[in-house]
Amino acid sequence: STGYGNSNWSGGSGYTHITVDISKCGFVAIPIVTTSVNGGNSYHTYTVGATSVRSLTKTSFHIRVVGQVQTAYESINWHVTLDTARRDNWNVNWNAIGYVC
Numbered sequence: 001s002t003g004y005g006n007s008n009w010s011g012g013s014g015y016t017h018i019t020v021d022i023s024k025c026g027f028v029a030i031p032i033v034t035t036s037v038n039g040g041n042s043y044h045t046y047t048v049g050a051t052s053v054r055s056l057t058k059t060s061f062h063i064r065v066v067g068q069v070q071t072a073y074e075s076i077n078w079h080v081t082l083d084t085a086r087r088d089n090w091n092v093n094w095n096a097i098g099y100v101c
Contacts, residue, residue, distance in 0.1 A: 007091045011082025015049075015066040022096055023059040031098025033061050039090040047080060063092065 009016045025031070037050040044050070047065045055062040065080050084090075 007085075009082055009085040009090065011080075011085065014079050014081075015064055016080055016082050016085045016090075017062060017064040018092055019055075019060055019062045020092060020094060021060050022094075025096060026100045027058040027096070027098045028101065029099050030056055030058055031096040033094060033096045035061075035063055035092060035094045037063075037065065037090050037092060039085075040088040044088065044090055058098075061094075065090075 007018055009018050011017065022031070022033075033053045033056055035051050035053055037044045037047065049065045050063060053061050053063060065085070
């Protein structure tokens with residue numbers, strides 16, 4: 001599940017990722033999937049990759065959150081970590097549209 005507080009993040013050096021199981025949706029073809037990430041503080045707003053669906057199939061998809069976005073008004077020295085995703089309760093919000101029969 002990817003409901004609030006239930007997103008099961010994994011991570012590596014400078015990134016975190018998650019595979020979302022959509023098998024119970026019953027898609028018979030690969031659906032269209034959109035994603036976003038929200039969380040307990042604003043760090044999720046600096047991420048790159050949260051809306052980039054990877055490895056999409058009828059039964060799952062994957063997102064990988066990497067790096068930080070440079071902004072014109074703020075200079076931060078922050079990198080994505082698994083600890084950040086878990087501590088700040090990052091959640092994957094997703095919507096899938098496709099054929100189920």
